[in-house]
Amino acid sequence: SQQGEEDPQALSIQEGENATMNCSYKTSINNLQWYRQNSGRGLVHLILIRSNEREKHSGRLRVTLDTSKKSSSLLITASRAADTASYFCATDGRGGSNYKLTFGKGTLLTVNP
């Protein structure tokens, strides 16, 4: 399976609820990033967490990283209909190819008003 696999593949919640998405990866990383994509077009960077960090916050977003389990989670609190999008995690590789991001297939989040 791919580096950077998200689960669930799809998540449907009501506005105001929290949404949690998970990402697993296979090889050692320098950084892990989360991106958001609306309507199958350009991605927007949400947050970057380094391999020596365990948790990071940005507004309503909370990202955790567990390098021992090779997993990360993205929590969106107090979700809004506008949060409806696909969310991808992306990992880079250690060493000379750390510019090359590997994306998972994404989690499609639907927030119902």
Added chain:
Amino acid sequence: GAGVSQSPSNKVTEKGKDVELRCDPISGHTALYWYRQRLGQGLEFLIYFQGNSAPDKSGLPSDRFSAERTGESVSTLTIQRTQQEDSAVYLCASSLRLANGYEQYFGPGTRLTVT
């Protein structure tokens, strides 16, 4: 300032024709990337340019695919003799080349449909 732009936004072509996709990165971004995204899938890395260094072409799926970049500006992805399996959204991104960790800024993509 302006973000990453791509053109055309949509392209429909007949099987066997060549297509050229363009990407204008953010000014000052030394790194440029091309990705392909098939329907319902994640992004596949195609090629990476960094300044005047030799590009990393390891993700190009076949010799029908090629890309060029002039200095730290515009890049063109060319697909020759297009096939139906080439239908996808082609995304370009640029970034600063930082020592450790960087975010990529994506363009809106070109949706390619090969009939």
